[in-house]
Amino acid sequence: EAGVAQSPRxxxxxxxxxxxxxxxxxxxHATLYWYQQIxxxxxxxxxxxxxxxxxxxxxxxxxxxxxERLKGVDSTLKIQPAKLEDSAVYLCASSLFVLNSxxxxxxxxxxxxTVL
Amino acid sequence: xxxxxQSPQSMFIQEGEDVSMNCTSSSIFxxxxxxxxxxxxxxxxxxxxxxxxxxxxxxxxxxxxxxTRKDSFLNISASIPSDVGIYFCAAHQPSNxxxxxxxxxxxxxxx
Numbered sequence: 001e002a003g004v005a006q007s008p009r010x011x012x013x014x015x016x017x018x019x020x021x022x023x024x025x026x027x028x029h030a031t032l033y034w035y036q037q038i039x040x041x042x043x044x045x046x047x048x049x050x051x052x053x054x055x056x057x058x059x060x061x062x063x064x065x066x067x068e069r070l071k072g073v074d075s076t077l078k079i080q081p082a083k084l085e086d087s088a089v090y091l092c093a094s095s096l097f098v099l100n101s102x103x104x105x106x107x108x109x110x111x112x113x114t115v116l
Numbered sequence: 117x118x119x120x121x122q123s124p125q126s127m128f129i130q131e132g133e134d135v136s137m138n139c140t141s142s143s144i145f146x147x148x149x150x151x152x153x154x155x156x157x158x159x160x161x162x163x164x165x166x167x168x169x170x171x172x173x174x175x176x177x178x179x180x181x182x183x184t185r186k187d188s189f190l191n192i193s194a195s196i197p198s199d200v201g202i203y204f205c206a207a208h209q210p211s212n213x214x215x216x217x218x219x220x221x222x223x224x225x226x227x
Contacts, residue, residue: 004158009156040219040220041217041219041220042120042204042206042217042218042219042220043159043204043215043217044217045214045215048214056212056214091158091159093158100213101213102146102147102164102166102208102213103213104161104164105161105215107158107159107160108158109156109157109158110156110157110158112156
């Protein structure tokens with residue numbers, strides 16, 4: 001079974017530029033997560049989708065970050081304009097959905113973003 | 117907000133040694149998880165714990181869900197070079213099942 005796919009794997013941009021990341025979850029997984037992982041820290045949830053709807057985006061800096069999952073499968077995360085502090089690994093994860101239960105999350109390899 | 121305090125931050129060990137790391141919180145959780153992250157990869161689930169007092173093994177790895185539901189530990193016996201990486205504890209928030217994470221323990225094996 002194919003895992004979570006992410007692209008690109010690496011991206012270097014200058015501050016104030018824009019960037020987009022793409023994620024393809026495991027087939028059949030209704031829930032998709034975007035995490036930001038700053039060096040030396042654990043992942044921090046940015047946004048959680050259930051099919052094509054947003055479940056939680058309370059930690060997404062909405063003035064510069066946006067995400068969509070239009071057809072309930074693939075997702076894109078965009079940053080515009082980027083700041084130096086956005087340098088991090090952006091992880092995508094997916095899981096099945098079982099109500100009121102722990103659903104194991106499967107992670108992609110991440111996109112390492114460097115903002116200069 | 118809720119936090120997980122993971123220690124130690126890093127460990128330098130000899131091959132063959134046993135390793136122990138732990139995670140504590142002031143909050144109660146229903147599920148504790150231990151992940152490993154290799155360089156350039158996403159975290160991979162090692163062990164999931166669902167019940168206070170539960171002791172679960174996965175090969176050379178053993179993890180326990182603390183009886184108070186506020187802590188967990190992970191032991192690795194007879195470490196080998198491929199154990200190198202960053203180990204994260206994580207726990208599910210009871211309200212929404214979202215994960216919160218520790219800051220990680222970096223395991224380095226001395227040649």
